[in-house]
Amino acid sequence: MKIISSIEELRDQLRGQLRTAFVPTMGNLHEGHLSLMRLARRHGDPVVASIFVNRLQFGPNEDFDKYPRTFQSDAEKLEKEGVYVLFAPTEKDLYPEPQEYRVRPPDYLGNTLEGEFRPGTFIGVTTVVLKLFSCVQPKVAIFGKKDYQQLMIINNMSKQFALPTEIIAAETWRAEDGLALSSRNGYLSEAERAEAPVLYQTLNEVANEVRNGNLNLFALEKMAMDKLAQRHWNPDYVSIRKRADLQAPSAADLAQNVELVVLTAAKLGNTRLIDNLEI
Ligand code: PAF
Numbered sequence: 001m002k003i004i005s006s007i008e009e010l011r012d013q014l015r016g017q018l019r020t021a022f023v024p025t026m027g028n029l030h031e032g033h034l035s036l037m038r039l040a041r042r043h044g045d046p047v048v049a050s051i052f053v054n055r056l057q058f059g060p061n062e063d064f065d066k067y068p069r070t071f072q073s074d075a076e077k078l079e080k081e082g083v084y085v086l087f088a089p090t091e092k093d094l095y096p097e098p099q100e101y102r103v104r105p106p107d108y109l110g111n112t113l114e115g116e117f118r119p120g121t122f123i124g125v126t127t128v129v130l131k132l133f134s135c136v137q138p139k140v141a142i143f144g145k146k147d148y149q150q151l152m153i154i155n156n157m158s159k160q161f162a163l164p165t166e167i168i169a170a171e172t173w174r175a176e177d178g179l180a181l182s183s184r185n186g187y188l189s190e191a192e193r194a195e196a197p198v199l200y201q202t203l204n205e206v207a208n209e210v211r212n213g214n215l216n217l218f219a220l221e222k223m224a225m226d227k228l229a230q231r232h233w234n235p236d237y238v239s240i241r242k243r244a245d246l247q248a249p250s251a252a253d254l255a256q257n258v259e260l261v262v263l264t265a266a267k268l269g270n271t272r273l274i275d276n277l278e279i
Pocket residue numbers: 024025026052054057125128129147150
């Protein structure tokens with residue numbers, strides 16, 4: 001596996017490759033990321049992964065500085081997965097001058113849910129993803145459903161800019177107790193880790209109510225928020241949305257059995273976890 005940090009060298013290395021499958025990451029790789037590498041392998045060749053903790057998508061009081069950086073063990077894992085190139089730019093490589101041009105998702109998608117609680121985060125995500133795509137020029141790129149809103153925003157960006165990169169969605173990888181794998185799980189204490197699966201259990205309870213015909217979505221969301229709060233979580237949202245555009249469904253939408261997804265973000269101690277479940 002070649003480890004490359006400069007954009008120029010990356011372009012030299014990948015020149016002429018027409019079927020590159022790309023998996024962008026922020027490192028601290030777990031089994032969920034590795035499953036994305038395997039999916040990438042099925043959709044293209046060579047597989048290129050990137051590791052870059054993107055300052056632009058973190059708020060001023062978020063965990064950019066303490067975000068886990070485990071480059072050596074990440075590189076070993078990627079090598080074992082048969083990754084051809086690991087693109088690991090420094091901030092100077094990727095942002096040699098202040099990144100003044102940014103991609104702004106439409107407000108209805110970018111400022112809701114995660115965007116409401118982490119203002120501007122998706123501008124940071126789309127900007128870096130567009131730039132990484134420009135560097136790697138992949139035929140396909142893999143994004144996990146764990147970051148459901150991110151996946152949708154990137155998919156729409158790729159379509160609206162007619163990017164030559166097909167976006168492929170990967171299922172969320174879960175621990176046996178249901179907790180979605182995330183680099184941020186490493187922040188949890190032992191007691192918090194034991195409590196953490198309650199987030200996914202709560203999503204399942206909401207989803208089952210809806211599947212059983214309970215369409216009082218507001219009450220269901222409130223029930224879930226109250227339950228988490230009682231268990232000493234600090235929930236930002238539990239929200240049932242349309243899968244197609246992440247907007248709240250109208251009565252007419254519900255009457256037509258529109259496809260739904262329930263999404264949540266909640267803090268457990270100092271750790272903010274997100275998860276979602278298609279209903
Ligand atoms: O999902 C992530 O890890 C990041 O948001 C991404 C897509 C690598 C952009 O920095």
